[in-house]
Amino acid sequence: MSKLSNSEIERLAVNSILNEGIRPNSFLRIDIPVGDKAPSFDGSITIFKDNSDKTESYINEVPVQVKGTQVTRFSEKTRTFSLNTTHYENFYKRGGCLLLVVEVLNHYTTKIFYRHLLAIDLYEISRDYGHQGTHSVRLRELENTTLYNVCMIFSEQMILQPKVLIESNKLKEANFEKVMLTSPTFHPKYFSISEIFDHSFYQYGIKDDMEIPLRTVSMTSVSFPSIETIEILDNKIEAFIETKIDASKNLNIKIENTVEIRIDTKTNKIKFIVLRIHSISSQIKVLKILEKIFETGIIQFSSFYGEIDRKKFEEQLINLKKDLDFWNLAAEIFSELGVSLDNEFENSDNIYSEINYLNKMIRTHDYSKIVVKNPEKPSFLTHYVGGIYLILFYKASLNDKFTNPFTEFFLNNSSIAMIVDSPPKSILISPFLLLEEETLIHAKNLDFEIITDSYKLIDLENIDSVFGLINNFCLRCLKTFDLTSDVRFIDLILPLFSILEKNTEIKDLKDIIFINKMQTNLRKNGSFNEEEFSSILDFKISTTIEDNKNIELIFCLNVLLNNQREAKHFFDLFTDEQKNVYEEMPIFTYFKN
Secondary structure: OOOOOHHHHHHHHHHHHHHHHOOOOOOEEEEOOOOOOOOOOOEEEEEEOOOOOOHHHEEEEEEEEEEEEEOOOOOOOEEEEEEEHHHHHHHHHHOEEEEEEEEEOOOOOEEEEEEEEEHHHHHHHHHHHHHHOEEEEEEEEHHHOOHHHHHHHHHHHHHHOOHHHHHHOOOOHHHOOEEEEEOOOOOOOOOOHHHHHHOEEEEEEEEOOEEEEEEEEEOOEEEEEEEEEEEEOOEEEEEEEEEEEEOOOOEEEEEOOOEEEEEEOOOOEEEEEEOOOOOHHHHHHHHHHHHHHHHHOEEEEOOEEEEOOHHHHHHHHHHHHHHHHHHHHHHHHHHHOOOOOOOOOOOOOOHHHHHHHHHHHHHHOOOOOOOOOOOOOOEEEEEEEOOEEEEEEEOOOOOOOEEOOOOHHHHHHOOEEEEEOOOOEEEEEOHHHHOOHHHHHHOOOOOHHHHHHHHHHOOHHHHHHHHHHHHHHHHHHHHHHHHHOOOHHHHHHHHHHHHHHHHOOOHHHHHHHHHHHHHHHHHHHOOOOHHHHHHHHHHHHHOOOEOOEOHHHHHHHHHHOOOHHHHHHHHHOOOHHHHHHHOOOHHHHHHHO
């Protein structure tokens, strides 16, 4: 091949660009003269909406630099080109430049490569490489797109990247409402997902509907979460599948965050890696999916299809089936105890032994290794499985010494009484009134319907004698709601207030019921209705203060009425002992906030 002169290379390069502008419906006017040019720029390309050349058809003008280079064969897909860093600095002053490099094979054959050099690119090049004197950038072939599309993307991104936003931005990534990535070159219509690592992206921070350019980034890996329906025999299982591809084109398929299938796309080697035991439901799903894979030899997901040698996994299949039997048993036990199978284990290090231990307690009645502090006394028992907090009921006289207390059978066959003095007597109560705050917060097998139903066990004729027990349970539920925002705890205590209102005539107790019912309604509804507000105000007006009597009541009423300064005044009148007591009460939550 004969060597071309610099002027011939330049002319052929420019003509190659001009030819793009005369294609049908190019909507471009290319102004790139051959010969003398302005510093760092060879001309411009004007973008129009149509072929009319009318003023209203004008979109924008793209500054360009064209470089021609003779080659013995064309580069494939991408190539690099080096420029003096002074050019990049000049491009930045202009707000950007479209760099076009034309490979010239001979007088008739050329190939165009392009690179968007926008403000954020040029800012980073000047900052990181300005001291080097030269810097190479990578360009992409034009073959998968058109010059019009390239220029339109340049124009759109140039508007989003004014220098003033780049230079004046002091915000950190955490300060933005969200972060967005966009690529000037990658589009899934023209490239496969595995090619995403060959493209660069612009990162924008979004704040107050403004897009602020942050940096250019390259992908090291990309993941695609989805819910997939997998058919196993006559059943369909919905499973959470996360597919991750890295820059080495390796594929990782994570199933229910429990097992990962690692696929080396170069060698086609497949590994099954156990990540963790997430929950009973996810464990069963994963085992059924793996069982199908090992039995059929086919791995099939929306992101991948492959085959394995079933003979190599015969032993794993036998062990897997045993494991599946174990987890089906665990599911039966958890269902009996009213625990959702979706509850996530906090710690699965000893999960197999802990479930076996629970099985002995509940199913096989083997109590040989179980120690109870007061074996003669019925009690609620805390038990943990994988960090999941469970409440069981223990009673030595029962055939099943450890049972799920949240059942109708338990309510109909277990009576709990409170012994009160003066004179001594036994008063029936709901057993769940004894549940502690920690249990209400953490127990995963609470059944709110059963707890509410248990109120029918309360001895209404002696309600005043157990008022303190009931009221304290209500306060514990309010504190639990403040910590969890679980409205079920509000619904749990409203029926108790109705029971107390109807069955007590003692004024002091009625005052306490009123305050606690009002603060419960406030938590549930967020504010008082007119009737509630009026009743609180009337109560306050009718309440007298004599010798510090009723200051606790007046304090509570002022808190409910949102009279902060007046509430503080009465709180300051409390004794230290009173202050310590109230600081632990739910009403204090509203006061301090």
